[in-house]
Amino acid sequence: MKDNQSIMEVDSKFKSCPGPIIDLSEAVKNAEKGQIIRLIATDPAAPSDVKEWTSQVGHKVLKISEEKGVYSIDIEVG
Amino acid sequence: MMDDFLSKISIIISSEKIDKLLEASILASTSSTMNWDAELFFTFWGLLALKKGFEAKKVSSDYSEYEDLLQKNMKSGSIPGWKELLIKAKESGNVKIFACSTTLGMFGIDKENLEEFVDDVVGAATFLSRAKESDINLFIS
Numbered sequence: 649m650k651d652n653q654s655i656m657e658v659d660s661k662f663k664s665c666p667g668p669i670i671d672l673s674e675a676v677k678n679a680e681k682g683q684i685i686r687l688i689a690t691d692p693a694a695p696s697d698v699k700e701w702t703s704q705v706g707h708k709v710l711k712i713s714e715e716k717g718v719y720s721i722d723i724e725v726g
Numbered sequence: 727m728m729d730d731f732l733s734k735i736s737i738i739i740s741s742e743k744i745d746k747l748l749e750a751s752i753l754a755s756t757s758s759t760m761n762w763d764a765e766l767f768f769t770f771w772g773l774l775a776l777k778k779g780f781e782a783k784k785v786s787s788d789y790s791e792y793e794d795l796l797q798k799n800m801k802s803g804s805i806p807g808w809k810e811l812l813i814k815a816k817e818s819g820n821v822k823i824f825a826c827s828t829t830l831g832m833f834g835i836d837k838e839n840l841e842e843f844v845d846d847v848v849g850a851a852t853f854l855s856r857a858k859e860s861d862i863n864l865f866i867s
Binding site: 662663664665666667669670672673701704705 | 752755761805806811
């Protein structure tokens with residue numbers, strides 16, 4: 649990640665599956681290769697779903713963190 | 727995008743109950759975000775859901791005590807509407823929706839009375855030959 653690159657944030661809190669993945673895929677459509685997207689989600693399946701989804705479509709998971717049931721998942725658009 | 731990784735899912739839907747419609751549309755919409763092809767074949771009671779203006783309200787009768795819970799979750803936006811999911815998924819261009827010709831005849835429904843998002847009216851032979859090419863085949867009833 650370049651120092652000056654802005655992170656695109658996608659808020660999918662309180663959406664059940666497949667909401668977060670659909671939101672993320674919409675965001676990717678509007679992003680360039682190399683863009684970092686941060687998905688914020690409360691769906692407990694979000695971390696594993698994002699990992700599987702990115703491996704299917706060619707993006708990369710950079711970081712996953714969780715605080716009080718809210719996941720923050722950074723991906724890099726491939 | 728990894729264009730060399732194309733997969734396909736085929737789903738038969740034979741219920742007009744909201745839980746079944748959601749199960750099918752959640753899988754179809756998610757598969758479309760993975761650039762997979764998805765083909766949905768609505769037959770028997772599932773065909774009723776494709777009638778213009780149809781609103782799925784009931785859950786499967788064995789689980790009617792959960793109807794309010796599901797409705798509540800859909801109202802809050804936590805669970806999306808099945809039609810909205812399918813219409814959005816169709817924007818990807820890799821989701822096709824087929825109506826079963828036999829049940830269309832049985833119910834006496836005109837093709838014109840089917841939702842705009844229906845691609846075609848087909849028979850079993852068409853479905854089978856298309857499903858044969860699928861990596862995943864599901865029957866939801």
